[in-house]
Amino acid sequence: MxxxxxxxxxxxxxxxxxxxxxxxxxxxxxxxxxxxxxxxxxxxxxxxxxxxxxxxxxxxxxxxxxxxxxxxxxxxxxxxxxDPVIATRIIEIPVFYQDPWTHETLMRFRERHQDPKATDLEYAARINNYATVDDFIAAHAGSPWFVSMVGFVAGLPFMYQMVDRPRQIQVPKYLRPRTDTPKLTIGYGGCFSCIYSVRGAGGYQMFGITPMPIFDPEQKTSYLRDFMVFFRPGDIVKFKPIGREEYDHTVEQVAAGRFTPAISDVTFDLREFQKDIDGYNARLEGMINGR
Known part of the structure; x- marks a missing residue:
């Protein structure tokens, strides 16, 4: 149009x-x-x-x-x-899926959910026809995401999955919003994933949490000293599933000023992407930190 x-x-x-x-x-x-x-x-x-x-x-x-x-x-x-070509960057974001903090929160708000007897991940897996939660997590983390906008609250990225439309995950928001969401929760609503930059109300399904701060108004985080908001439109995000041990270690590294996000500058060509989506995504992911 x-x-x-x-x-x-x-x-x-x-x-x-x-x-x-x-x-x-x-x-x-x-x-x-x-x-x-x-x-x-x-x-x-x-x-x-x-x-x-x-x-x-x-x-x-x-x-x-x-x-x-x-x-x-x-x-x-x-x-x-x-030409539909942009100079951007690809960023690896560690995610602790099925973490205890979002689980405790979602259990407090089951009466506001479409399926009070299931967790958010169990519900999302079922309505998207995945056999298990692990299969769903593999799909969520298995392809990159475009940051299409940043806002709603300061620093929050909305991310659109870089797969063909039939494979895109679709999950509705809660029936009624929660009054609490842990900071750095990985959320999902409609066709968008997001990261809650601050603690607060929210209606997106909760899948996990990242140990990597993305908003720091005091600019004390080592990689946020130049600008308090980490993401910008056009960024490409690749989620990396991690366990509790790596989550705790990364939190310690962030606090000590020793954590550096895995980032690489890339050129993205929409036409080449559309010719071979999976192959193009694989090449992008291989560029993270020169991998």
């Missing part, structure tokens, strides 16, 4: 790239937000990319809303002619 434009008062322009989420819609949104940023339109104060849309905040005393609309529409025309 062509982009759909609407104004939010006199200082916001909202651009909808598609009515549903897809990698194509995400790439269109990302390429346009990058182009808007590179164009340095006078009066733009903030650019907020989302899963299949984005919003621009601008100062109407510097640029009129209609002029902003014309500028962005011109960028849409130019962006449609560019």
């Amino acid at each position: 062509q982009n759909r434009y609407s104004f939010g008062g006199d200082e916001h322009l909202f651009v909808e790239c598609d009515e549903s989420m897809s990698l194509e819609a995400f790439f269109k949104s990302l390429s346009m937000t990058n182009a808007v940023r590179d164009s340095q339109i006078k009066g733009v104060t903030e650019i907020c990319p989302a899963n299949a849309s984005f919003q621009i905040k601008f100062n109407p005393d510097i640029i009129r809303p209609d002029d902003m609309l014309r500028e962005v529409q011109a960028i849409e025309s130019a962006a449609s002619k560019t």
Whole structure:
């Protein structure tokens, strides 16, 4: 579909790239937000990319809303002619699946869940036709994920699975939101995985927890000293299942300032990915820290 434009008062322009989420819609949104940023339109104060849309905040005393609309529409025309290739990074995120902390939390909120007699992982495995929880975890951790947007709460990444649509995991949110979710929980709602950057309310299914901080407003974490938010749209994430021993060790390493996330810079080409999804993913994963 062509982009759909609407104004939010006199200082916001909202651009909808598609009515549903897809990698194509995400790439269109990302390429346009990058182009808007590179164009340095006078009066733009903030650019907020989302899963299949984005919003621009601008100062109407510097640029009129209609002029902003014309500028962005011109960028849409130019962006449609560019190749779907981005320079990004692939990041390995350790995950302790079936951890005791999310398990204790989910058991406190069974009355708000679709299946009060099952854990979140058991429910997710069943409705996605996996024979066991271990099979489901293997599917969740078995392919990379695109960070399509960061927000809702500070530093929280929404991640879209890099597989063909028939294999995408689908899990509804809780019937009623919880009033508690442990910090750094790996959550799932609809077609998106996420990491809860802070403790708080939430409605996504809980699958595990990572020992790796992703948001630090005090910027004391060794790899967050330059910027308090770890993720950015376009990042590629690969989950790595770990056990309790490695989880505890990583927590200790983080506290001591000795933990460094496994990250590699990569170039992602959407067309090459679509030709051979599994092969392309395998090559990406092999690039993590030069593996």
